[in-house]
Amino acid sequence: MSMSPSNNDTNQDSATAKKTAAKARRSASRATAPASQAADKAADKTAEKAGDAASAVTGTAERAAKATSAVAQSAARSVEAGRKAVVSASGQAVTLATTAWTALAHRKALAAGVGTGIAVLGASTYAAGRRAGRRTLGPITRLTGGRI
Numbered sequence: 001m002s003m004s005p006s007n008n009d010t011n012q013d014s015a016t017a018k019k020t021a022a023k024a025r026r027s028a029s030r031a032t033a034p035a036s037q038a039a040d041k042a043a044d045k046t047a048e049k050a051g052d053a054a055s056a057v058t059g060t061a062e063r064a065a066k067a068t069s070a071v072a073q074s075a076a077r078s079v080e081a082g083r084k085a086v087v088s089a090s091g092q093a094v095t096l097a098t099t100a101w102t103a104l105a106h107r108k109a110l111a112a113g114v115g116t117g118i119a120v121l122g123a124s125t126y127a128a129g130r131r132a133g134r135r136t137l138g139p140i141t142r143l144t145g146g147r148i
Contacts, residue, residue: 140148
């Protein structure tokens with residue numbers, strides 16, 4: 001079957017049919033125009049709202065990414081500070097343990113040194129006290145050995 005108008009109906013006026021079809025199209029267009037316009041407006045508003053929602057989601061996602069990044073950096077700084085504190089504390093503990101071990105290993109020499117120091121201190125204070133307790137003698141008294 002071909003798409004061209006048939007030649008069987010030669011009595012029909014094709015101009016009248018065309019006018020009737022055009023009127024029907026115009027009537028249908030007029031009848032559906034408000035609905036079409038409303039649909040176009042709704043589509044525009046929907047597109048606008050979708051764009052606003054997408055920008056809001058994008059902004060929220062960017063803020064969330066920045067916040068997450070800030071939290072991660074803060075956590076990294078905290079971990080680094082904790083690591084430094086542990087290293088410092090362990091270094092101090094090692095120093096204390098080394099000092100204690102050295103004192104323990106050389107306890108005999110340390111005790112002898114302390115004893116010697118105490119003996120020297122006692123002797124020096126005794127000598128200083130004896131010297132301070134003596135009377136001063138003049139030159140004649142020294143010559144005579146204290147008899148005059």
